[in-house]
Amino acid sequence: MSKQSNTSFIVGAAIGAGATARAAEAGGADFLVVLNAGRYRVRGAPSIACMLPTGNANQLVLDLIENEIAPQCTLPIYAGLSALNPEEDLGWLVQRAKSLGCFGVMNFPSVAHFSNEIGAVLQAHGYGFSREVALLQQARKAGLDAIAHVTTADQAEEAVQARVRSICFNYGWNAGGTTGIRPRIDLKEASVIASEVRRRIREVSPHARLLLEGGPIETAEDLTVILEASRADGYVGGSTLDRLPLETGLANQTLTFKNAVRDLEIRQSRRQTQLGALRQVGLHGASRAIVELSDKLAEFGRIQGPVIATGPAGTGRHRALEALAHLRGISRARLINLNSALMTPQQIKTKLFGRIDRGGTKGLLSYHSGAIVLQDLADLPKHLQKRLGLYLEHGEFSVGGERRRSTSNVPMFFVAREPVDQLVATGQLDPALAEQLQGRELALPPLCSRPEDIPSVLEEAMRDLSTDGKIPALAPLTMRRLRAYSWPGNLTEARNIAGQLLSGASSSLISEADVNALLEPEERRAGMSHLRSEREVILDALWRHGFNRSKTAAFLNVSRKTLYNKIQRYGLTRTVAD
Template sequence: MLSELVHKRKRGEFLVGAAIGSGAIARAAERGDADFTLVLNAGRIRIMGAPSVACMMPLQNTNDMVFNLALHEVLPLTNRPVFLGLTAMNPNDDLDGLVDSARRSGCAGIINFPTVAHFPEATRAALETAGLGFSRELDLLRRARARSLVTIAHVTTLEQARLAALSGVEIVCFVYGWNAGGATGPASRHDLIEAAAIGTELRRTVTRVAPNCMIMLEGGPIEDAADLLQVLQHSKVDGYIGGSTIDRLPVETAVTNQTLLFKDAARSLARLRSGGARLLARARKVGLAGHSKSLMTLMERAEAAARGSLPITITGEAGSGRFRVANAIGTMRQPGRSAIEHLMVSELTPVQLTRTLFGHARQGNSRELLSEDNMIVVLRDLKDLPRRLQKRLVYYFDQGIYTPVGARGRRTGKAMMVFETSDSLKSLVDEGHLMPELARHLEVNELHVPPLRARPEDLDASLELALEELGASSEQIRFSAAAMRRIRLHVWSGNLTELRLFAGRLLAQNPGGAVSEQDVITLLGHSAKGFGRSGRTEREIILDALWRHGFHRGRTAEFLNISRKTLFNKIRAYGILEP
């Protein structure tokens, strides 16, 4: 088995191991071309609904659980090599007896798991003194290797990796911590840039003492293939072991989305029968596709608000479709008769904005939008609305009348006003961008556009519409089942904007034909750029510079305009390369 893995590595193949807790997941991993399977008590506990970290608790005999799972579920169902996760923390266990049982089971090798490596340093030291620490786990691995079993060392620090490599293990698997993400995953201790930096140091540490030892990564911030790709761009390792990323996270997402789809099937029928088809068709015309409950509720509230005369506020994340909701309101107000005018507050001076809305007595060519029949005025970037104009609007909403600039007579407004913002009204007030008096008027008809991830049942229809808007048909682009699963697993933090960019790149690179999962992974890696947060600490700036320069300290120091010594001190101070 070891020779097979070594041969794959020499051919340049990237190895993937699946740490699982049921026969069904093992069989699915084999169909996905996993190179080997690991039977761990953490996998079984995840299947039971608890987080992976619960595997460290004394719930039952860990080794008995693993042997039972391997013998009765995994080994009979998979042809891939199987590793058993055996712990050496039980002082009553005979290590030779454990290894002999592993050999008799027919497994290919063992891994030290659960491991003291996940305990705090003080706890690890106390267990080491008691003879139950990491040294005992290395002893277990030595005994297994002496009986021709392949060994994987599960480590969480560079020092543990060095000791494991010195002991002669064939594979060192560095674990960044328990997997983040999903319903039960904890927050990660590392981000992706740190993960790549640690991977680089890991390789240096291991290859110094054991040049032929294989190196694999697991856990922490790596939640999907796109995350792994980012780490691999600057960290040369031989493979990856997925636990939660292969069973818990995909199962959570797939079951949640599939259940929503089944539940929504009946809801869709009811909404269609009650006249919802008309609203959803109208939504689709302005670029909002789907039939989810949240989209239907949004359109119902938008239609109700359009019938009145009170101002409307549309909130939602960037790219979620606020602009499209405003256009939908325009079609609902007076179909075929309403005009809609979008004004970017940040692109107009306060004077220009005031004169455009309220008019100017001495300039006959000024628009005076508030006086126009069937006019819908959309003010975008509410955060940038000048304070003086806010006062005018408060008076207008209070009294229903306004006075053009430079005039004496008052006029009654006829236009409907719509406001757009990516911030909540409360946050705008708290940060001093919005007068509380104006906020009270705007919160009456507040429409929140849900992000795309909050309505996953609309994703397929939204993608189809995005392709149609770009001139492609559903027959022209054919997604494989695996490609669609990957699309549904993506977070879509950029919402409809990111989805449209993804569709545009897809058409540019693959104007016709089948779309594979790898195509989607590559394109999503591009489409996700530019949708992160802004505002960075010095630590983040240094990490980014290291990333951009392949973690070459000399070029990074030159780029940052600091000395190599200063950069080295900052790296140590921020613990960038320390696990």
């Protein structure tokens, strides 16, 4: 086996298909044995079917090597050839295998799988194991390697005496799976047999190699049990490398696809639960941004540790943290808010860590049973940020005026306008604290980035403010106008506008004029900087709907023809494809 791996233990794959051969090579097999049994397994039959007179076993193997295995694989190939037919020229078989580029030959199918009585009768008439040994000798004379397929120590010894260097000891047809046969021996017996066979062949030739195959070996763990006691030199896998993995893998994969709809329903139900948690704290919508936020909330709700909510003012950062606290079993009443912008550093330090002098004050970390929300993190002095970073890393802190360290597990949430990376880049966040917040960020999207949610945000705000539960409807043109507005104040501004629309509504339908009366003064005060151009609105809507004109037109409440004309007018034709 000079072309094989130089490692002390080798693995061969007994296969019957090109796909199996490629997979075995990719998995690191040292050599391939092409057997008619492998072909039967591919067809769904048990390996033992290879012993039936259902076709020319040798022709099947040689054709398989020529057309399917050799063109696709670079590993050494052993041809499994049968010597059972007395009319077949063994020398011709060997030369044919050599012409196909085979590295060696194995005697298979073999009379070794018949009982001793049947084997003795066949041997007496020239059909026995000796003829198979002659086949292997022919291979050696032709310059090919040979592996003797045996089932007894006597057969192994006979093959080694004939100068066959490699013995594949087969314990019987493989167990396991849907077509496996119950093993005749267990792993303990298999270990004893392997040790005895190895001893006997090594007495004849110190360089003989023992490979194991079949029987009770179904997994790598089973093989390890035998190797611990027998010191075999290698393993040949047939059913264990193709049939058993195929049966279990294909069955599991089929079940996965079969359950795809059920899994989707479970995922959608879970997502509705997550979105419901957001709606409970006033974060409404079903846009991609809100769905991604709900997924992040679910992820952070399953693990402990700090979380920071980032985003522009009014986007609902504190609401998101309330939803997270709910998922972790912390009620809103047990959330304590500290605002870095409204408190002095000394006040925050005392509130968090406490102090023992000046009458003594217990800090929140010493006794609080809920969670602490620290607002405006960027305004917190760096030395306090560092102390918080050390607390989050080690669960320890020191009380002011005291040297000994105290332990705590009070969770902490943070609020900031800029993302964590930006806070670090601008030097507003201490590295020790930033490290604890990496991968723990809830990024709240501005309202203008999710225009499809704006109608529901306003409707829910009006419903919350209404005293009788009745709210006016939004006309289609009104919704288009609302989506075009940039909402600089985000949810806070939306709630204010909702209150004004509700109190000023003269009918059950809010018109575009009603909305203009509220938004135009805001736009004039901002120097029109908050009004997105119609081109920007159309381009944004096209992007959100995958540049599908029909869906975009429906979203903008215009006809497809009107949308087409606007696309032409604003020079968006290069962007949009039908």
